[in-house]
Amino acid sequence: MLAWLRSYRRALLPGDVSAGIVVAMMMIPQGMAYALVAGLPPVTGIYASILPPLVYALFGTSMTQSVGPMAIVSLMTAAIVGQMAPAGSALYSVLAAQLALVAGAMLLLCGVLRLGFLANFFSRPVMSGFTVGSALVIAFGQLKPLLGADLPHWHGPSAALGLGALLLLVLSRSHLAPLLRACGMRQGAADIAARLAPMLVVLLGLLLVQVLGLEALGVKTTGQVPTGLPQLNLATSPGHWQQLLQPGMLVGFVVFLISMSAAQSLALKRNEKLASNRELVGLGAANVASMVSGAFPVTGSMSRSAVNFAAGAQTPLASVITAGLLAVALVAPTGWLALLPMPVLAATIIVAVLGMLELDTLRTAWRYDRGDALAWLVTGAGVVVLGVEAGVLVGVALSMGTLIWRASRPHIAVLGRIAGSEHFRNIERYPAETRPELLVLRIDANLFFGNVEAVQQRIEDELRTHPTARNLVLAMSSVSSIDTTALFGLGELNASLARRNIGLHLAEVKGPVMDRLRDSDLPQRLNGQIFLSTAIACDTLAG
Amino acid sequence: MLAWLRSYRRALLPGDVSAGIVVAMMMIPQGMAYALVAGLPPVTGIYASILPPLVYALFGTSMTQSVGPMAIVSLMTAAIVGQMAPAGSALYSVLAAQLALVAGAMLLLCGVLRLGFLANFFSRPVMSGFTVGSALVIAFGQLKPLLGADLPHWHGPSAALGLGALLLLVLSRSHLAPLLRACGMRQGAADIAARLAPMLVVLLGLLLVQVLGLEALGVKTTGQVPTGLPQLNLATSPGHWQQLLQPGMLVGFVVFLISMSAAQSLALKRNEKLASNRELVGLGAANVASMVSGAFPVTGSMSRSAVNFAAGAQTPLASVITAGLLAVALVAPTGWLALLPMPVLAATIIVAVLGMLELDTLRTAWRYDRGDALAWLVTGAGVVVLGVEAGVLVGVALSMGTLIWRASRPHIAVLGRIAGSEHFRNIERYPAETRPELLVLRIDANLFFGNVEAVQQRIEDELRTHPTARNLVLAMSSVSSIDTTALFGLGELNASLARRNIGLHLAEVKGPVMDRLRDSDLPQRLNGQIFLSTAIACDTLAG
Known part of the structure; x- marks a missing residue:
């Protein structure tokens, strides 16, 4: 535990500090957006980004993993808790936090039982199909806040703001980094600065809403944010706990799979070693910490961890710095957080999950192994048609089915x-x-x-x-x-x-x-x- | 289909006829007893033994499989339907038949999708632990009808009858075949005649109850049996169908695993070839036929198929003869079936499932692979502690977990x-x-x-x-x-x-x-x- 801290050298500090700042600026709009995906007040996304990464830094083994809200896990949270409580109710928030506790307890138990080998339970095509299917479901779910009304209707001012933000974000994805390089910025710095576009677009949207008085025209904003630190509230009935048991195990399983797949691909780039049993403990403790924060299930995010890595993070100190900055943001005056326009947040979510629409695995599998390509397609379709919870089970069945099927045809x-x-x-x-x-x-x-x-x-x-x-x-x-x-x-x-x-x-x-x-x-x-x-x-x- | 019939030779007939008769005489007490395990009137066990084996003979590929009621599947039926309807109610019977339909439809679908390779889903230690755990649950559940009252009480006349039958059956298992051989019978014939002991003991019990007037003393009997053929009744609500979907899939899965493990071990003895996809179709159609018969889920039974095999069955004609004899028994006067004493039937169930208490797999696994032995113990304990439905899921998780765990430690x-x-x-x-x-x-x-x-x-x-x-x-x-x-x-x-x-x-x-x-x-x-x-x-x- 904390081996990285004992052997810390001063030379590592600049990388950790700059990565910590960059990820904090990325985390603010992303955390709030993923809280919305989970059906929760945006500020809980910030809550989920403070204690959990600190706790993960204590127990985890990845040097660059960024633990916090993540799109797919938020989607699962909404799917599960939405069946048990009306959206926006106090019970909804409490159940989301309980879900994090159940998932976290399950992960801790698996860590103690040394079940880390379960990280290999999904084949890559199944994982990829699951991710793409989830991204489509999330993007589709954001169309209503983006346009300010249910399809095929739209609310003019909201749609203008949302589609404008979407256009800006899409353009900045492809053109901002080259533009900054043309202005004389170094390539690495330009790439990282371009990742901060969502923060800028969100602030721009906030300014527009205030200056043009769009709220009076019916553009929705995030609403009142409680100041100070979150309150812990777990007073629900035993029936609720029982109802959360099975879905909580499913969430824990997905948290582990997503986090490990992100951590493994980064560890490979620097030849670092992960200990999967300690990862279970780290993620479990992080989810318990998220419950304590009054938030919702969290996991390691590939997109955020890649930015952390690229911005120079050398150790979990980067995450500690991120968490510290977010805590400061929370105790500072947070009135402005209430004024963020929903269409702009929806645009950031859509652009974020578009980055998950990765078809390379499907393409390779199609050429190399048609059965794996089929597993991709069935899992993706399973998530879209049956929902994200059933999609996980489809993925498990297909991964195991493929295994038994291949085994049943020995050479x-x-x-x-x-x-x-x-x-x-x-x-x-x-x-x-x-x-x-x-x-x-x-x-x-x-x-x-x-x-x-x-x-x-x-x-x-x-x-x-x-x-x-x-x-x-x-x-x-x-x-x-x-x-x-x-x-x-x-x-x-x-x-x-x-x-x-x-x-x-x-x-x-x-x-x-x-x-x-x-x-x-x-x-x-x-x-x-x-x-x-x-x-x-x-x-x-x-x- | 019916390849065995087209190439039928007269030389095969004597074996098929004698096996057909022997299995019919074994099936009458066994079918009624397993209907009781399923929580249904004993006569439904006979219903389940007529159409299903006939339909299996049309579609299946095993030459000696005996399809009909089976202890573990009956236990699952009771566990599932018992949660949805009061025992003895008309709804209970209807739901049991519907469960057979859902399981059968699932098996047919898997057959069409060519998922026969799923027969290898359970490792042998897991299957063995599951069987032994189920046998213990069934035997324990029969203590009440055996003794005529809840433990630690007992009803004197019932207990005397039940324990007497138990003693007779246990003694006949070990001593009847040697005795018959000592009386000059050939070994094969003696072994088979000894398997008819349950039929004789049941008839003896029936006589005793009548002669001694035990019913007046409080010994329970099976009660009124409807004459003629069963009636089809499927008028339940859509909610019931939905509730049966998941358990029905589980039952179908277990039906297939149990039947294939019996069929494979017999096919190996005669170097016959099974086609697992056609087995799925045969078992699926047999369960649909069981629903049509107003009965409950059926499968191939190892113990009965082994008797069929040993009594000389060469083709499914043996099962056709068995079914014909049982149909004749049903249209003949069946009043006597109402007088069978419950304690004696309970004794036949207990003795039948004691034959499933096979510890050889555990012993071998303990010496050869401690992990497999652990899987045996956990599955067995899972069935006893959590119930047979959860036991199947524990078995799946352990089989797949073992697979991934072994794979995660490549040499x-x-x-x-x-x-x-x-x-x-x-x-x-x-x-x-x-x-x-x-x-x-x-x-x-x-x-x-x-x-x-x-x-x-x-x-x-x-x-x-x-x-x-x-x-x-x-x-x-x-x-x-x-x-x-x-x-x-x-x-x-x-x-x-x-x-x-x-x-x-x-x-x-x-x-x-x-x-x-x-x-x-x-x-x-x-x-x-x-x-x-x-x-x-x-x-x-x-x-």
């Missing part, structure tokens, strides 16, 4: 001897010689419950097409593990072959696999022998 | 050259030579989303302990597939190594894997070369 090669050598190769790819009384199969997969049935079937199929075989040699060079189910499967195969007087022999069993097999009675019961190599097996069985 | 070996040879081996197991500027790693697992992160981490770890390495060779001899997620992972690794001027080379890439990689841009982007063998890679990189 098994019939081997023959390359004439005059000790080499055995796949007879479909090499001119290798076979003998009618001997069948040699190489199993190209680890044996486990997902494929042992298919392996048995394939072996029986091969024996049917080689009816003269009296001995079967399984070349185990590609088998690195055999689980209990597969051990039983091999035992059944052995018994079945023994009834037909066919010998079952193993060859090239790897050291660790052989060590394990000795703990079972398979070697004793084997209706054949275990050979060091396929060549020795064939020579012995021919002799 | 990777540092290779060295055996002096003076072209062979490269694990330096931990062989005296092999390495060179400081070259790191050779063999990846012993197929690369996919579950392990690519761990592989990246291991490679980075090895590079940290070999800081002088300028070239990294990945020996891919054990890698039979690379999914889209792993393809991205290799691309990231390549970019990361390129930034540090470390060459990334692949060697011994299998033919099918190389074919697939050519569909991606990895070969072009690779910061190194692809070599045929590790030896060529090392010679080239040294030169």
Whole structure:
């Protein structure tokens, strides 16, 4: 814990300070916008950006992760809490905070149980489809505040403000950095300054609303913000806690997947090491801290963490500085926060989630593995059609289904001897010689419950097409593990072959696999022998 | 469809006829008992044993599977329907039939979508723990009808009858077959005749109740049985259908897992081939037929199918004969069915499920793989503590969790050259030579989303302990597939190594894997070369 602080060197400070300031300026509009996505008062987005990153800095292992509000997790919060309480009610806020507590407690428990390996539960295509589907749902949900009315209607002044802000933000995404470079700014600085456009557009919108008196024309603003620090309130019924249990677990799962995928891609860039079990603890504690702040579930955000990284963050001190600046912003006069125009905030949300519409994974998968591309499309469609909660379950089912499906089609090669050598190769790819009384199969997969049935079937199929075989040699060079189910499967195969007087022999069993097999009675019961190599097996069985 | 009928030979008939008769005599007490487990009138168990096996014979692929009521599926039915309607009500019966329809429709849909590979979703330890846990729950639930009152009380005459039947059944299990053999019966015939003990004990109980007038003393009997064929009644509200959707899917899943595990173990004994997608259709249609019969969810039963097999069943004609005999029993006078004593039926249930208390899997797993043993124990405890529905979910989570956990610890070996040879081996197991500027790693697992992160981490770890390495060779001899997620992972690794001027080379890439990689841009982007063998890679990189 805090290893980064003990070994802190002064040289790291400039990077951390500048990243801390940049992320704080990015966090103010983003935090408020994502609070709106969660169906909560904008200021709770700021609350969610102070304690949680501080707590994460204590327990987490990523050097550049920025923990706080995040679009998809906010969408899930709205979907879950919206079923339990009317939007805008006091109960709604309380339940959102409770949801953070349930998710956080679940993450802490998983961390204690060392379940960090679950970070690999989603395939990349499934994660990508889930992200794109969620981005579409979020963007679509912001059309009403952007235009000031339900489609196909719009409220003129609101729509003008919202669409104007949208245009400015889109243009600044593509043109602001080159423009700043043309004005003589260094490339890195220009790129980072361009990321502050949302803050400027929001302030510009605020000025316009005040100067032109747009509020009187019906443009909605964020409304009164309580000053000072948030209040903790958890007085709900036990029924509410029970109702939050299952969705809270789902939120915790998504929090972990999103945060790990952001942290891993940044850690790889600097060859840093993450400890996934400590990440669970860090994220869990951050969500508990978010509950204490009266906020809502938080996670590490890829877009914000990338800015933190690019702005020079070297350690979690950058996040500490961000949190400090936001705390100062909260205790300073916050009256202006009440005047932010909703259409402009909606525009910042839409532009932020447009950045999540990444189609590269789909394109690559389409060329490389049509099944993975299908998983992408089904997950994305699942989120859009069934909602974000069901979308997670669709993603889990598809990831696991793909796994079992691939496992159920193990590659098994019939081997023959390359004439005059000790080499055995796949007879479909090499001119290798076979003998009618001997069948040699190489199993190209680890044996486990997902494929042992298919392996048995394939072996029986091969024996049917080689009816003269009296001995079967399984070349185990590609088998690195055999689980209990597969051990039983091999035992059944052995018994079945023994009834037909066919010998079952193993060859090239790897050291660790052989060590394990000795703990079972398979070697004793084997209706054949275990050979060091396929060549020795064939020579012995021919002799 | 009906391939077995088209190629039917007369020589198969004697086996099918005798098996059909034996299973019918086994089915009458068993069907009624499992209907009681499901919380339904005993006669529905007979209904569930006529149409469903006939329909399965049309669509299924197993030659010896006996489809009908089964203990665990009946337990699930009671758990699900018991939450929605009072036991004994007309609604209860209707909902049980609807549950069969939902499960059947789900199975048919999965069959059409060719999802038969899902039969491998449970590891054997998880399936075994689930079965044993369910058997304990069922047996415990029968203590009340066995003793005629809630523990610790009992009703004298009922308890005497029930415990007497239990003793007789237990003794007949162990001693009846040897006794019959001692009386000169052939071993096979004796074994099968012994399986009819429950039928005899039930009839004996019926006689006793009548002769001694036990009903007047308070011994409960099964009660009035409607004569003739069952009536179809599905008039419930849409809300009921919706409520049954999720549990129905769970029941369908369990129906498929149980039936496939029975069918597979029998098919293996005769080297028959099952088509899992057609099994889905057969089981789905059988459950729809069970709904039409006014019954409840059905599946293939291991214990009954084993008797069918042992009694000589050669084709599904045996099941057709069984169904015909049961239909005859139903249209014959059925008044006697109303007089069966409940304590005796409870005894048959307890003895039947005691046969499911199989601890061999746990014992083997405990010696061979402690993690699998733990999965057994947690699943079994999950069923007992949380109930059978939650137990299925615990089983899914554990099977999938084990899979991801194992995948997250791939075996990777540092290779060295055996002096003076072209062979490269694990330096931990062989005296092999390495060179400081070259790191050779063999990846012993197929690369996919579950392990690519761990592989990246291991490679980075090895590079940290070999800081002088300028070239990294990945020996891919054990890698039979690379999914889209792993393809991205290799691309990231390549970019990361390129930034540090470390060459990334692949060697011994299998033919099918190389074919697939050519569909991606990895070969072009690779910061190194692809070599045929590790030896060529090392010679080239040294030169």
